Amino acid sequence: QVQLQESGPGLVKPSEALSLTCSVSGYSISSGHYWGWIRQSPGKGLEWIAIIHYSGTTHYNPSLRSRVTISVDTSKNQLSLRLASVTAADTAVYYCARDHAYGVTTYVDVWGKGTTVTVSS
């Protein structure tokens, strides 16, 4: 059974960088699929952040692209997210996700439980 577990600081100061890690168990990242991050602000809907293929191909949400870096560490079977220059608007639950390719789209077939990140001084 594939499981995703997010980890990282629950509190980040404004203007600093947010770094999250997702540990994958039950499946090897290098076996395939896309891997990504999605967030949900309090009381709001889902916002796609970025996805990466194990080969290194990346796709970013244009609205966040200038501040986001997504990467994979196949040796640790982990996925990482870095979001620079955070503001209160970045306060959200951040989900790690496995994307399944379907035609020219992907859908999330495995979700992490999510980790809450609050941006505040």
Add this chain to the structure above:
Amino acid sequence: QSVLTQPPSVSGAPGQRVTISCTGSYSNIGAGYDVHWYQQLPGTAPKLLIYGNSYRPSGVPDRFSGSKSGTSASLAISGLQAEDEADYYCQSYDTSLKVFGGGTKLTVL
């Protein structure tokens, strides 16, 4: 404002059938991109409900069905049950980038 438009809320009594619409445009659903649906129960992560417009993953009851036509898609839930009370999100692609609908809160009366 989401690229894919969903009604903020829908409601129905137990046993009834409800539908949730997901309206897009010619740059996303109308361009032929498939639509996928997720269910998010209170306080939990979303769960895949429908993929490829109308296919149910293993374990999803056949009370849930999806369809797509033109620039829109729909999720139908028949035989409503109290446990169906949740938020529902559609997802597709727009010019090769993933997009979500704004979500619909389903209330079972």
